[in-house]
Amino acid sequence: KAGVTQTPRYLIKTRGQQVTLSCSPISGHRSVSWYQQTPGQGLQFLFEYFSETQRNKGNFPGRFSGRQFSNSRSEMNVSTLELGDSALYLCASSLGTGQLNLRNTEAFFGQGTRLTVV
Amino acid sequence: AQRVTQPEKLLSVFKGAPVELKCNYSYSGSPELFWYVQYSRQRLQLLLRHISRESIKGFTADLNKGETSFHLKKPFAQEEDSAMYYCALKSGNMLTFGGGTRLMVKP
Numbered sequence: 001k002a003g004v005t006q007t008p009r010y011l012i013k014t015r016g017q018q019v020t021l022s023c024s025p026i027s028g029h030r031s032v033s034w035y036q037q038t039p040g041q042g043l044q045f046l047f048e049y050f051s052e053t054q055r056n057k058g059n060f061p062g063r064f065s066g067r068q069f070s071n072s073r074s075e076m077n078v079s080t081l082e083l084g085d086s087a088l089y090l091c092a093s094s095l096g097t098g099q100l101n102l103r104n105t106e107a108f109f110g111q112g113t114r115l116t117v118v
Numbered sequence: 119a120q121r122v123t124q125p126e127k128l129l130s131v132f133k134g135a136p137v138e139l140k141c142n143y144s145y146s147g148s149p150e151l152f153w154y155v156q157y158s159r160q161r162l163q164l165l166l167r168h169i170s171r172e173s174i175k176g177f178t179a180d181l182n183k184g185e186t187s188f189h190l191k192k193p194f195a196q197e198e199d200s201a202m203y204y205c206a207l208k209s210g211n212m213l214t215f216g217g218g219t220r221l222m223v224k225p
Binding site: 004011042045058106107110112 | 152161162163164165204210211212213214215216217218
């Protein structure tokens with residue numbers, strides 16, 4: 001089956017602009033999570049959506065927002081971009097029912113969108 | 119709040135040598151732990167999870183609740199094991215990652 005798809009793969013934006021990143025999960029997966037990866041801070045959780053509702057949120061400012069559509073596709077938006085927002089943004093999908101079993105616990109990651117803010 | 123620590127940023131071993139990548143965690147509940155691997159130019163992928171007690175590509179990891187550790191081990195390293203390894207703790211549907219350890223296996 002097709003994996004998690006993130007678009008675009010690369011983006012260059014100017015400080016102050018806003019950006020929208022897209023993630024298409026694996027078919028049948030209802031949970032989509034977003035992570036920011038930087039050399040200094042590593043992988044940090046941004047937020048998770050399940051059935052169009054934000055279910056978990058990390059410790060990021062309100063400039064970072066997201067949404068999920070009825071087909072489970074998700075978008076992440078960053079407004080008023082800062083230089084420090086330059087990072088690889090990863091999306092992960094899972095079945096997301098929350099029950100502890102082998103099928104539901106695995107998160108599958110996309111290739112990421114590399115955002116450069118200049 | 120949960121925390122995952124991988125004390126080594128880089129681990130360099132020779133082919134055939136044993137490997138142990140360390141992971142320590144702090145979490146108030148019952149932990150659900152994973153090892154993820156990222157090979158060069160590939161996406162992050164699950165290597166193994168503690169609840170299945172499996173061995174994948176010769177790697178094993180045992181959860182030690184007393185020492186709050188989940189170290190990844192392999193008795194004989196191969197060159198193709200060279201990659202970034204991340205230990206992760208799952209709470210709800212959120213993963214908390216360690217800083218990662220780059221494993222380099224020299225010929």
